[in-house]
Amino acid sequence: MGLPGGEREAPPPRTPSPEGHTPGGVADEVARYRAWQAVAAALGGRITLVPGEAYPEAVRRRFPGLPERHMGLDVVYGDPRKGGDPVRSPFVGRVVDVGEHPQYGNYIVLDVGDGIQVKAAHLQAFGVGMRPGREVKPGDVLGLEGATGAATGPHTHWELRRGGRPVADPDEFLQLWERLTREKPEGARSGGAPTGELRIRIEGDGRLRLEGVPDPARRREAEAALNRGLAEALEVVHRPPENWRGG
Incomplete structure (x- = not known):
């Protein structure tokens, strides 16, 4: 050496x-x-x-x-x-x-x-x-x-x-x-970075799946982040207005 x-x-x-x-x-x-x-x-x-x-x-x-x-x-x-x-x-x-x-x-x-x-x-x-x-x-x-x-x-x-x-x-x-x-x-x-076009697919359970990321560990991490973001976005969309009193 x-x-x-x-x-x-x-x-x-x-x-x-x-x-x-x-x-x-x-x-x-x-x-x-x-x-x-x-x-x-x-x-x-x-x-x-x-x-x-x-x-x-x-x-x-x-x-x-x-x-x-x-x-x-x-x-x-x-x-x-x-x-x-x-x-x-x-x-x-x-x-x-x-x-x-x-x-x-x-x-x-x-x-x-x-x-x-x-x-x-x-x-x-x-x-x-x-x-x-x-x-x-x-x-x-x-x-x-x-x-x-x-x-x-x-x-x-x-x-x-x-x-x-x-x-x-x-x-x-x-x-x-x-x-x-x-x-x-x-x-x-780049150790598993995207090599082509990224695609997002919606599964039957409503969860998002990523295509185009060859590294399985990185893909799972990105999918988890995507689904967390989707859940937060849906929470904002369905949140009642601040002055809403129900009924």
């Missing part, structure tokens, strides 16, 4: 060996390198370790509980000796977990929709108001860069998680990252 000092940049394009050479091999490496640099530019930092890369032996000796290969993307934002730079959300989402872990240190998890979660780890501190249920947008400060947990220096470990498991294949990680940033509409990444 980290390299000493966090100084190593994303690996440069490598020339394939003659045995494994394909006509598009070098071009693919260059395209992959440029894609990583685009991710780094979007995050505002420097990549030091990519998904699927083997940990340096020194790191494995220091933290023997780490997996054989890196499960996310390590990014250094400021001075690798100090930390404390703001770590900003790259996506629209909703905070679903905030906590501390022996390896991840202080971490925050965003639900960005479609069963995909984003984890930022090793934070020095959490952003103001960052707790489960908080909606975030690109640029919101999730926390401050740190070196908590299994980290050899200040940096942020980013994971994309699908089905509860980290996406460790570098090409799959890049494709998913690009899809989240370029292709998905904001509503689909």
Whole structure:
């Protein structure tokens, strides 16, 4: 999850060996390198370790509980000796977990929709108001860069998680990252916010039902608020005039 000092940049394009050479091999490496640099530019930092890369032996000796290969993307934002730079959300989402872990240190998890979660780890501190249920947008400060947990220096470990498991294949990680940033509409990444037209339906019992809200918990909460408001409105409508004396 980290390299000493966090100084190593994303690996440069490598020339394939003659045995494994394909006509598009070098071009693919260059395209992959440029894609990583685009991710780094979007995050505002420097990549030091990519998904699927083997940990340096020194790191494995220091933290023997780490997996054989890196499960996310390590990014250094400021001075690798100090930390404390703001770590900003790259996506629209909703905070679903905030906590501390022996390896991840202080971490925050965003639900960005479609069963995909984003984890930022090793934070020095959490952003103001960052707790489960908080909606975030690109640029919101999730926390401050740190070196908590299994980290050899200040940096942020980013994971994309699908089905509860980290996406460790570098090409799959890049494709998913690009899809989240370029292709998905904001509503689909907002942790269950409406993705289309909202519709209100009146059930046989007279209660209101909402359609168009994919998150069941959010839909139930909104329906409860709607029905409370309807009850209050009906009470006002049927309230006798102030000077009414009956009879």
